[in-house]
Amino acid sequence: MKVLQINSVCGIGSTGRIVVQIHKLLKEKGYKSYVAYGRDYARDCDSTVRIGNKFDNYMHVAITRLFDRHGFGSKKATANFIEKVEKIDPDIIHLHNIHGYYVNIELLFKYIKEANKSVVWTLHDCWAFTGHCAYFDYIGCDRWKTGCYECPQKKTYPSSILMDNSRRNFERKKELFTGIKNMVIVTPSRWLAGLVKESFLKEYPVKVINNGIDLEIFKPMESDFRKRYGLENKFIILGVANVWDRRKGYDYFIKLSETLKQDEIIVMVGLTEKQKKNLPKNIIGITRTNNVKELAEIYSAADVFVNPTLEDNFPTTNLEALACGTPVVTFDTGGSPECVDESCGVVVEKGNLKELIEAIERIRLNTFNKDYCINRAKDFDKSKYSEYLELYSSL
Numbered sequence: 193m194k195v196l197q198i199n200s201v202c203g204i205g206s207t208g209r210i211v212v213q214i215h216k217l218l219k220e221k222g223y224k225s226y227v228a229y230g231r232d233y234a235r236d237c238d239s240t241v242r243i244g245n246k247f248d249n250y251m252h253v254a255i256t257r258l259f260d261r262h263g264f265g266s267k268k269a270t271a272n273f274i275e276k277v278e279k280i281d282p283d284i285i286h287l288h289n290i291h292g293y294y295v296n297i298e299l300l301f302k303y304i305k306e307a308n309k310s311v312v313w314t315l316h317d318c319w320a321f322t323g324h325c326a327y328f329d330y331i332g333c334d335r336w337k338t339g340c341y342e343c344p345q346k347k348t349y350p351s352s353i354l355m356d357n358s359r360r361n362f363e364r365k366k367e368l369f370t371g372i373k374n375m376v377i378v379t380p381s382r383w384l385a386g387l388v389k390e391s392f393l394k395e396y397p398v399k400v401i402n403n404g405i406d407l408e409i410f411k412p413m414e415s416d417f418r419k420r421y422g423l424e425n426k427f428i429i430l431g432v433a434n435v436w437d438r439r440k441g442y443d444y445f446i447k448l449s450e451t452l453k454q455d456e457i458i459v460m461v462g463l464t465e466k467q468k469k470n471l472p473k474n475i476i477g478i479t480r481t482n483n484v485k486e487l488a489e490i491y492s493a494a495d496v497f498v499n500p501t502l503e504d505n506f507p508t509t510n511l512e513a514l515a516c517g518t519p520v521v522t523f524d525t526g527g528s529p530e531c532v533d534e535s536c537g538v539v540v541e542k543g544n545l546k547e548l549i550e551a552i553e554r555i556r557l558n559t560f561n562k563d564y565c566i567n568r569a570k571d572f573d574k575s576k577y578s579e580y581l582e583l584y585s586s587l
Contacts, residue, residue, distance in 0.1 A: 193223045193283050193284065193585070194226070194280065194281065194283050195218055195223060195224070195225050195285075195286055196227075196285050196286065197211050197214065197215065197225070198227075198228045198229075198287050198288065199228075199230075199287075199288035199289050200229065200230050200288075200289045200290075200294060201230070201231055201232055201289075202227050202229035202233075202234040202237050203234055203235030203482075204233075205482070206316075206434070207288055207316050208229075208235070209405075209406075209484075210288070210404075210577075211229075211237075211288060212227070213404065213406065213574045213577055214580055215237055215239075217574075217578065217580075217581065221581060223581075224239075227239065228240070228241040228243055228273065229242060229243065229294075230243045230266075230295055231293070231294055243266070243269055243273045244266055244272075244294055248268070248269040248294065249294055251265060251266075252266045252293040252294065253293050256352060257351060257352060257354070258352070258353065258355065259354070259357060260354075260355045260356055260357035260358065262291060262324070262350040263290070263295075263296070263297040263361075264296060264297065264298060264361075264364075265296065266293070266294055269294070269295070269296075270295050270296035270299040271296075274303045277303065278307075283584075284309075284310050284311070284312060284584045284587060285304060285310070285311050286580070286584075287313040288314050289317075291319045293350070297365070305372060308374075310375070311372055311374065312375070312580070312583060312584065313375060313376070313377050313378065314380070314401075315377060315378070315379050315505075316380070316505055318384070318387060320365070321365070321369075321391035321393050322340055322365075323336070323339075323343060323358030324346065324350070324356075324357075324358040325343065325348060325349070326349060326350075327439060328345070329387075330439055330503040330525070331345065336362070336391060337391070339362055342356060343356050346358070365392075369392070369393060370392060370393070374587055376397050376398075376399055377393055377396045377397070377398045377399070378398075378399050378583070379399075380402050380505055380506035381505050381506040381526065381527025381530055382527065382530060383505070383526050384506075384526075384527060385398045401576065401583075403572065404511075404574040404576045405508055405511045405569070405573070405574060406484075406574050407515055407569065407570065407574070409485065409488060410484070410488050410511075410515035410516055411488065411515060411566075412492050412562065413485075413489050413516070415489035415490075415492065415493060417489050417493040421459075423457060423476075423493075425455060426456065426457045427453075427455055427456045427457070427496075427556055428457055428458075428493060428496075429495070429552060430459050430460075430496070430498065430513070431445055431461070431498055432461040432462055432487070432491075432497070432512075432513075434480060436464075436467060439503055440504075441500030441523070444500035444545060445498075445500070446475075447545055448545070448548065449472045449474050449475050456474070457474055457476060458474060459475075459476045459478065460476070460477050460478065461478045461480070461487070462478075462479070462480045463478065463479060464479070465479065487512065491512055491513050491515075491516035491518050492516040492518070494513070495556065496519055496520075496552055497509070497510070497513035497519070497521070498521045498548070499523070499528055500522070500523055500548060501523060501525060501526065501528055502525055503525050504525065504526045505527050506531070507522075507528055510528060513565075514536055514565045514568050515566060515569035516566075517562030517563075517565050519538075519560035519565055520536060521538045521540065521548065521551045521555065522539055523540060523542045523543065523544075523548075524539050524540065524541060524542055525542045531568070531571075535560075535561075535567075535568060536560065536564050536565040536568040537555075538551035538554060
């Protein structure tokens with residue numbers, strides 16, 4: 193069996209690491225595995241195919257910014273890529289994030305339908321069934337159910353400065369993404385599975401396979417992190433994200449910083465240099481890191497991991513924190529609470545800052561047992577990706 197995975201990145205970020213973990217599992221089991229990616233570089237992975245180059249990425253960004261046609265650029269890069277796919281001739285095409293300025297969805301799905309390929313599509317967000325955005329729940333928009341128009345999030349990822357093509361995009365996606373003879377949708381959370389069943393993708397079977405993490409990497413670790421930042425006697429409140437914005441809960445950390453005691457400190461990982469410069473003194477900002485050992489050391493040094501996301505699928509950051517023995521506090525939004533139970537953290541009402549502060553205080557006063565957090569994380573070991581192999585075989 194030959195499997196080709198397609199994702200925006202390879203070995204970088206949460207989706208990139210998931211792709212590599214599935215790739216390695218396939219190779220271990222003796223299958224032929226290939227990974228196609230569109231941006232940056234392939235990390236910790238062999239048998240890779242780059243779709244296009246930096247120039248293609250920039251041109252796709254330009255088309256998106258000016259005309260709101262994300263997913264409809266990169267024609268030449270995609271045509272060249274399909275020639276390579278034809279030579280590989282995979283039995284299964286496993287799609288992940290096909291947004292991200294690197295692939296043309298018209299050419300890709302034309303090939304999939306004409307070649308009659310079996311497809312597994314893991315949705316890491318909602319972009320596949322909207323006319324523009326990747327998330328909509330936190331602003332209360334439900335136009336995706338019937339047909340997008342006048343997008344209220346035109347300037348959010350994938351941002352369009354000028355035009356609003358959400359109606360046209362929605363109709364074209366619906367036409368392209370439906371009618372595939374042999375496709376299964378996978379969602380990492382029950383929450384997203386429910387949304388898919390209300391979307392134009394409802395014709396397909398939906399299977400929930402939670403995200404997993406490498407417990408050999410994410411585990412309690414000794415480090416000099418506290419000493420390095422002068423935090424030996426501080427209660428550390430940690431936040432980690434690939435991109436910090438309103439949806440990820442950036443504003444709540446700023447508000448939270450105004451309520452901290454003298455011996456409490458916030459550490460935020462994944463900030464831009466510009467964001468770091470604008471932080472209050474009781475927030476330590478760290479730029480994004482793809483060094484998973486460094487991440488594990490930071491998780492291990494923290495006293496509590498706070499994830500005030502306003503909407504998320506199934507954040508691997510929650511799992512990584514638990515695996516390092518750190519309890520989690522998160523809003524009751526999207527799939528974020530699905531890995532948190534009473535033994536390892538607290539789920540609070542969406543947007544309720546008072547409850548968020550009380551939950552952190554509860555964890556500080558009644559220290560959660562690290563072993564309970566670690567045991568909870570064991571339910572999400574990367575070995576669970578063997579479920580994908582079973583799914584491939586069934587197709």
